[in-house]
Amino acid sequence: MRLRSWLFLSLGIVLALLTGIALNGVAQRSGERAAAAPLEVETILVASTDVPARTVLQGSMLASREFPKALVPAGAIASEAEAAGQTTLATIPSGAPILRGQLVAADGKSGASLTLDPGSVLVSFPTNDPLTAGGFVSAGDRVDILATVTTGAGENPKRTQTIVQNLEVRQVIGPTKEQPQRATALTFIVDHQTALVLKYLRDSAATIDLAVRSRAEPDNSTTRSVDITYLVQTFGIAR
Known part of the structure; x- marks a missing residue:
């Protein structure tokens, strides 16, 4: 039995050596073929x-x-x-x-x-809203413009509404070391009508804030304007 075991062990060693020699030859031939075919x-x-x-x-x-x-x-x-x-x-x-x-x-x-499509304009939108002032708005973000405007005289003249949605911020302009007094503003590429809406909001002394949108929400949302009547009816505020 001992002799038989030694025979099997010796045979296994010989087969392992032969396999190693064969694999080495294959590897050498593969390397030679790779060297013969340089990378284009x-x-x-x-x-x-x-x-x-x-x-x-x-x-x-x-x-x-x-x-x-x-x-x-x-x-x-x-x-x-x-x-x-x-x-x-x-x-x-x-x-x-x-x-x-x-x-x-x-x-x-x-x-x-040179980078504008026909029908588009580049506009600057000055803002001092808390998100922009706090550094939470960056180029590439998409934002909504929220505004509270006075709609007339009377007891409850103010209304708040999402005015423009899904604007891509192209650049955030702010104070620099060379221009410490430069105002903070965002730049957008919009159509001509939206450019007029943004200008009116700036010139009408509306109270404006920004809301940063999720990148996974490309579609506009349907919202209702909010005034004191809406708050009273929705949240049961006693008057």
């Missing part, structure tokens, strides 16, 4: 520095980089001549590929109007 690359343009939106591209902002061909994004530009002189529609981070969809031919011009 393609040279494209990337931003050599952070490029803000609405910037006219200059050669100093561009660099050529080799990318694996399979990873080159659609619309990537390879020639500096094709990109130089065009205007960026959005911020391009340093090292990011330059894509045709990020640029617009504007005859070397820059400015906010």
